[in-house]
């Protein structure tokens with residue numbers, strides 16, 4: 001009698017350490033080989049888009065903190081930029097610089113987290129994460145100094161930022177900017193040539209260039225596939241056209257390239273921070289905006305390059321104090337649609353690695 | 368898969384571990400020792416100054432959660448007398464919008480962050496519980512309070528001496544016993 005085998009279904013998550021939140025992957029396996037993957041989302045759904053329709057434009061800023069909670073500052077940034085575009089509000093020069101400084105600090109913090117947990121998924125249990133957390137902690141200290149909290153910053157306001165930075169902020173940030181390249185060197189020295197990392201990530205989970213473009217991927221996931229697309233360069237918002245930086249791109253689109261692109265982006269962020277600190281002007285940080293803002297009726301789409309990709313806010317106004325429609329384009333939800341193409345035919349262990357290299361954040365996927 | 372550089376990665380990892388043997392620890396033994404928090408901290412507490420409050424309810428209108436409940440009646444000097452000022456900390460997200468919007472600086476965030484309770488009902492703060500008797504208001508959106516609070520301890524200066532005044536990383540020792548009981 002011949003032995004008959006059949007595929008079986010394995011649920012990875014919703015409570016699984018490498019799903020980075022409450023997320024479930026329904027994996028169909030043939031032995032150890034992945035045949036099919038079906039992501040199940042929605043465990044963290046809070047209905048932010050609907051809640052936002054009942055609140056004023058300013059009251060929605062704290063809600064944007066709860067999207068991608070590892071990069072709250074950039075969520076604030078994207079939202080206030082969209083509202084400012086809708087209501088045509090000018091932002092003072094100093095506030096623009098402060099926003100850029102915060103956004104780039106946030107990018108470093110988010111990438112540190114992404115790389116650290118990616119290595120955790122590889123099996124480098126907690127050791128690299130702790131080195132990266134040490135640097136992230138320094139950034140969180142600075143955010144706490146500016147806006148009083150470490151995770152949900154609620155710092156940007158329509159027309160500027162909520163408060164000016166305290167005087168001890170700039171020396172501390174300058175010290176961080178001076179030190180950070182040596183820490184990135186240390187990570188790269190430890191990791192980038194490590195044979196286990198290379199063996200587990202080189203050629204694994206390849207996302208071809210054309211697939212990446214077709215699914216509208218963005219951020220490091222897209223750039224690792226060799227597409228030079230960064231909204232900071234392609235459609236400069238705020239004052240990004242004043243800074244000199246490069247957009248690192250990978251060439252294969254495997255897990256190693258995604259790791260490498262994030263590493264290089266941190267170096268570029270340090271470069272932007274250096275320039276922004278040099279040019280930082282004095283003056284006001286908040287343009288006088290009415291408390292109950294009534295933007296003219298119309299619609300707007302504002303997008304920025306968040307650490308994880310293109311974060312967009314689509315707002316429709318009917319000239320009342322609350323948005324008529326509030327839609328979020330979360331980068332990681334759209335990047336995640338590529339997962340199926342990337343993992344079929346690979347083993348379960350590679351599925352975890354590939355998923356880790358996408359750097360998803362469930363707060364943003366389920367919103 | 369070839370293992371060309373086998374062993375080098377382990378050697379590098381060990382080298383970094385070895386380097387860390389000579390570094391001072393940066394861990395803080397919470398809750399026995401605590402770092403000094405930011406002067407603008409939005410702790411899990413709000414402080415309400417009844418003598419400054421006019422009962423205008425701007426704070427209640429600006430709260431995204433509809434969290435502040437105010438009831439007033441007109442007093443003898445044609446003013447508002449606040450009968451009820453209630454705040455549900457269980458629904459509050461400590462965003463600070465109410466504090467920013469108060470035109471009379473009658474509301475401030477608090478410094479404390481240890482406000483866990485066993486019952487949800489205990490999280491609702493009444494007029495009396497919100498008063499600044501044993502509370503420390505924080506400097507969030509209140510520059511005068513901010514100037515008087517101690518400086519935040521920053522990991523970036525680590526155990527090394529700081530530039531101004533040569534301060535060390537400050538730790539506030541609490542009780543020697545582990546855990547504080549209920």
Ligand code: SF4
Nearest residue numbers: 420421423424426469
């Ligand atoms: S806004 Fe200030 S003054 Fe007005 S009711 Fe609230 S706490 Fe009182």
Ligand code: SF4
Nearest residue numbers: 430459460462463465
């Ligand atoms: S801190 Fe925010 S959520 Fe809490 S009462 Fe004030 S405005 Fe409402």
